[in-house]
């Protein structure tokens with residue numbers, strides 16, 4: 001599956017977003033090594049701090065099914081340029097995805113920027129920091 005097709009999957013996921021507070025809908029699509037696609041959307045809450053982003057929804061859905069081997073992640077929203085994952089998602093992506101995996105950022109116009117997981121969060125706090 002190419003980047004454009006994965007962004008299409010993220011657009012489908014975006015339609016499921018639950019965003020009564022921001023009305024800002026985000027979709028994500030996570031491609032596994034064996035070709036399966038997990039979808040994620042943002043899910044908001046009246047207690048704003050527990051809103052969950054599309055990227056984390058997709059990763060947590062994959063983990064919940066026991067899938068841990070990922071090939072690529074796409075994220076899409078109606079942003080001026082390619083949609084950029086927030087800091088919390090960057091930390092989770094760094095934890096659960098290989099450093100050289102590509103993250104496809106996109107907007108609904110189809111403008112795309114591709115970066116690696118390592119590029120998303122330079123200097124990330126990681127397992128080695130914790131375990132000494």
Ligand SMILES: O=c1ccn([C@H]2C[C@H](O)[C@@H](CO)O2)c(=O)[nH]1
Nearest residue numbers: 022024026042053054084085086
């Ligand atoms: O990359 C992003 C950026 C924001 N959001 C969500 C969180 C919140 O529901 C809304 C506004 O920040 O968009 C995502 O899902 N992914």
Ligand SMILES: [Zn+2]
Nearest residue numbers: 053085086089
């Ligand atoms: Zn986020």
